[in-house]
Amino acid sequence: MARIMARYEPSEIEPKWIERWEAEGLYRASDDPRDDRPRFYALDMFPYPSGDLHMGHAEAFSGGDAVARYKAMQGNDVLHPIGWDAFGLPAENAAIKRGIHPKEWTYANVEQQATSFRRMGMSFDWSRRLNTCDPEYYRWTQWLFSRFFERGLAYRKTAAANWCPHDQTVLANEQVKDGTCERCGSVVVRKDLTQWFFRITDYAQRLLDDMDQLTEWPERVLTMQRNWIGRSEGATVTFEIAETGNTVEVFTTRPDTLWGVTFFVFAPEHPMVPELAKAGGTWDQVEALLNRQQVTPLTDKEQAETREGIALGVHVVNPVNGEKVPAFVAPYVLMEYGTGAVMAVPAHDQRDFEFAREHDLPVRIVIQPGSEHLDPQEMTEAFAAEGVMVNSGPFDGERSPQSIATVTAWLQQQARGEASVSYRLRDWLISRQRYWGAPIPIVHCPDHGEVVVPDDQLPVLLPEDVDFRPGGQSPLARHEGFVHTTCPICKGPATRDTDTIDTFVDSSWYFLRYCSPREASGPFDPDAVARWMPVGQYTGGVEHAILHLLYSRFFTKVLHDMGLVGFTEPFPRLMNQGQVIFDGASMSKTKGNIVEPMPIVQAWGADTMRVMMLFAGPFEDDIDWKLIAPEGDRRPGVTSWLGRVYAAVFDAAASDAEQSGALTRTQHRTVQGVTEDLERFRFNVAISKLQVLSNELRAALDAGAGGRQAAEALTLLLAPFAPFLAEELWREALDHPESVHRAPWPSFDPALTTRDRITLVVQVDGKVRDRIEIESGADETAIEQIARASENARRALEGRELAKVIVRAPKLVNFVTKR
């Protein structure tokens, strides 16, 4: 068999097409309002510019690019933008280490990543490129801050904040992992600080409710967000201070245990604590505790474990039975949750139980389990399961937890409490005491307080001549020229706020900016946003399941309430790619096991890198690089396959022979299958189907038959995965003048997706006894007859009595015998 022995040379093919595509403006979104094509917004989570791209980017963007290209071939006007999340701590830390400016470091990395993306052949609309650290971008981040401020959604308060002693900055709750700083791993301490917050808690219920719209999100992400918001239903109950007559509210999810309250606990930061301690004559000890907390704050872990506490010397009155119980102050009660004070029910709450044992307080059982009888003396842990209410006045004998509702109704009727809902979600702390971020556009005036910088004075430029080494306060505070300004209202001397905005604010609206990236009169052109949003497909790592995705959802709802956007959810369809790991462990600089994609691209080509990553396994699963890496300089299996495709398509193009019916059927079946797989992001399965088609094409050509149509279909289907090879084959082998990436996605004829010969399976009592090749299209009677003629089936049926025959045309007959 004579074959054209042309060799597949990615290093010659790929650079050529990069230039041609750019010259042809192939990937520019038209965004012409008169363009009547449907629009599709394919969005990838934008990268952080630390060094060159890593393997995780390679996988994620290969998937995102496949979707964008597929949608374009389907006739959509596709918006597939790229930009950089370019503000942030790592730039600053790296800059300090290397003695260069964060700006220089950042832009150098952005350029390197852009170069790598280009070499990979990503179908980005480069004309929309943006960086969050460009003044033209952060001007609008500041503008949005101002709008939030005006609406009361941005505010400053003093509260216990997460302080990272290493990075010398506060962190959002979401940036603390297991009590340590997400970035550097240092143990985070709680410190009272005055900070800026966004009032995301106002949107807690809507963030929860609107998850109904997110039917195309992975279940685990929805669950994580639900847990993070942490809605709890319960009741607010009002207690009175016996000694002072003041009232204090508590939130409880267990109003059915109210009769079991034996003491009461305030968080140390609770505003009533000083006056109560003074009234109770315990201020000296309490003050010592508060001061110690301030000087050596507890870590999350310490706070979680301590059961220390001080009796305040005052008592609260239990509204359900008039009992006076002692009040304590203890760090295990958090000011940030509920009301900052709790009614303690040691018999039925483990924390209260431990505190009671530590401080020798009574334990009173008010829920008895059905089986054994609880004895307060012998209990070793709180009883929190179902049971029957006892010692509970009018409610004795009621079943708990069903009784929660009746008790709550009764409290409400008696005006001693009411049903209420509490959320775990806290307001979003957005100020940072670091340099490389957008300055908060606020001026502090001695007469007018916090004054927002007028829009026409934005951006508040980040000065470059700053000593940006961390020092406990914002580096900007040391820049005299930045700090001193005038009050926008009275023109008197005033100072600028010297904190910078959390970079998660930058990334909470970048997807809107992409719709009109050069817009000069606002953060975005509402018409352009209306044309493109919401995003058609959002692709990125699951590490953003809470932070970025929750914040972006919040931003979108605020913008919706401001009338700037017409939708409430930005990303109805979300796809999370898995992590790329190495030998079972995550890649990291400290482990020195980072693999970068560019050496693979240099050695074997971008198409190989893409197909390798997408074929390695399900997109959402982790990929262990050790298991798929080519050994030494051996040719990767993927490259071999692409080489066989190359040769087969050239051979098919050169052949005048007729294509067989069987190959045509495989062709149509493959078009159908790959289309379905792309809709469901099953790239690995799609590629396996392309391999089947290319194997059959090769076999057909070797047998002297033709395969031009199959080769065309194969090339079109290959385009989302291996865009360079597909282009080379489309234009050079198959001789089309236009790009394969502008060709219409192939269609299939349902009548041709079935095989012409199929395997009839003959079973006896569900066990396969024979397989017979038959013409497809045989009806039930025909296949039953064929099955009855099977020698193997007859042998298995010998000596048994036939009970019934199950016939499922066209491919199964099951003979069921009597038992």
Add this chain to the structure above:
RNA sequence: GUCGGAGUGGCGGAAUAUGGUAGACGCGCUAGGUUGAGGGCCUAGUCCUCGCAAGAGGGUGGGGGUUCAAAUCCCCCCUCCGACACCA
């Protein structure tokens, strides 16, 4: 502990939405061919046990159930992974 997800060859994984040939496709491995050698490329084989073969038996974490038929649906259990975890 709570909430999610997942357990299939030596390996990555198909088949699960829609119950109907388990192991597609690929990696690796074995044998052979081509080549000065290596790489590359090509051909064949590759779930386990018995058998020369035809074939038979077993097999999708474990146990039970539904069904003519279960990797797939239902119940219980085990293991692994992930998130959250004094949230009152």
